[in-house]
Amino acid sequence: MRQNPVLRVRAKSAIVAAMISRQVLIARTTLGGLLGHQVGTRAR
Secondary structure, three states, X not given: OOOOHHHHHXXXXXHHHHHHHHHHHHHHHHHXXXXXXXXHHHHO
């Protein structure tokens, strides 16, 4: 039984997209927290 290469590529791209989106989300939250902290301390 041969697997469908299109499905395999689609699944691989979906996994890569999920990993990238997760990395972006983590980076955005960490950067947002750092920037928010700096802005909050600077505003006072």
